[in-house]
Amino acid sequence: MRISEILKHKNRTLSFEFFPPKKIENEKTLFDTIEILKQYNPDFVSITYGAGGSTKEKTIDWTLKIKKDYNLNVMMHLTCISSTKESIDNIIETLNKNNIDNILALRGDLPNDNNINSMEFKYAYELVEYLKGKGDFSIGVAGYPEGHPESPSLEKDIEYLKMKIDAGGEFIITQLFFDNRYFFDFVERVEKSGIKAPIVAGIMPILNLSQIERFVDMCGSTIPESLTKKLENKSKEDMYKIGIEYATKQCIELIENNVKGLHFYTLNKHNATHDILKNLP
Numbered sequence: 252m253r254i255s256e257i258l259k260h261k262n263r264t265l266s267f268e269f270f271p272p273k274k275i276e277n278e279k280t281l282f283d284t285i286e287i288l289k290q291y292n293p294d295f296v297s298i299t300y301g302a303g304g305s306t307k308e309k310t311i312d313w314t315l316k317i318k319k320d321y322n323l324n325v326m327m328h329l330t331c332i333s334s335t336k337e338s339i340d341n342i343i344e345t346l347n348k349n350n351i352d353n354i355l356a357l358r359g360d361l362p363n364d365n366n367i368n369s370m371e372f373k374y375a376y377e378l379v380e381y382l383k384g385k386g387d388f389s390i391g392v393a394g395y396p397e398g399h400p401e402s403p404s405l406e407k408d409i410e411y412l413k414m415k416i417d418a419g420g421e422f423i424i425t426q427l428f429f430d431n432r433y434f435f436d437f438v439e440r441v442e443k444s445g446i447k448a449p450i451v452a453g454i455m456p457i458l459n460l461s462q463i464e465r466f467v468d469m470c471g472s473t474i475p476e477s478l479t480k481k482l483e484n485k486s487k488e489d490m491y492k493i494g495i496e497y498a499t500k501q502c503i504e505l506i507e508n509n510v511k512g513l514h515f516y517t518l519n520k521h522n523a524t525h526d527i528l529k530n531l532p
């Protein structure tokens with residue numbers, strides 16, 4: 252089912268993001284996670300695409316498997332940097348053949364060595380444009396409450412986001428953030444720019460400070476100093492408790508402010524998402 256339609260008719264959506272496990276032994280964890288989180292009746296689940304298409308086959312396999320075996324509404328992430336139109340065409344054909352309605356159209360991160368094989372797509376808006384001409388997909392795009400790390404300014408970031416929406420993007424899923432003020436400010440700037448697409452908030456609880464610090468460094472998000480202080484030198488168990496409490500409060504405040512959707516970056520584990528969701532209205 253098209254996510255854009257669901258967003259039109261529901262007050263608030265719930266969704267979960269998974270990544271295709273690299274090792275066979277980790278597949279069971281993902282199966283278990285899906286089985287447990289399925290009880291929350293997600294409006295959709297999404298499957299990430301490895302940098303530069305490195306897990307391309309696995310992403311497609313998991314997208315089809317989750318749709319078929321779990322009867323869940325699926326969105327496949329698709330990145331375009333370094334991809335040829337021919338390789339995108341092959342993927343589109345598979346998605347069309349298997350009635351996959353939803354795609355999150357992304358550029359992908361630039362490779363560390365800047366070794367780009369193809370320049371047929373430079374930015375995500377070009378992929379959105381291309382997909383629109385190739386099938387009746389409901390297309391989502393990425394948004395950055397704190398700005399994309401390569402972006403020259405927050406204003407430019409919104410300008411480029413608008414290009415993705417004008418090209419055919421129908422909804423926005425945000426990068427993770429830990430301070431709701433960034434999200435509320437982002438929503439305001441998006442609306443001021445004339446973008447009408449609904450914005451779904453990306454949520455990731457902090458369960459391991461050093462792991463998240465590495466992660467936020469790459470994606471341009473920040474952790475409030477007060478939260479870092481609370482988490483420092485804590486045992487694994489205490490860190491988990493603080494992380495869940497914080498993310499729960501974050502979600503409650505977003506809900507009170509009429510967020511259009513909550514998208515959980517699950518990292519293929521069910522515990523944290525489950526512990527947050529059981530406390531939400």
Ligand SMILES: Cc1cc2nc3c(=O)[nH]c(=O)nc-3n(C[C@H](O)[C@H](O)[C@H](O)COP(=O)(O)OP(=O)(O)OC[C@H]3O[C@@H](n4cnc5c(N)ncnc54)[C@H](O)[C@@H]3O)c2cc1C
Pocket residue numbers: 298299300301302303328329330355356357358359360361373374375376393394399400401402403407408411414415424425426427453
């Ligand atoms: C919800 C979500 C899911 C994600 N899933 C994945 C995934 O599955 N796999 C993966 O590899 N990565 C994923 N990413 C990360 C994403 O690929 C990176 O953040 C990437 O660096 C940017 O992708 P984009 O689609 O936002 O790119 P774009 O929108 O193309 O933006 C990239 C940069 O270029 C700038 N820009 C855009 N248009 C123009 C223009 N016309 N002229 C000049 N500058 C421009 C932007 O400001 C930005 O700095 C995800 C991110 C989010 C938020």
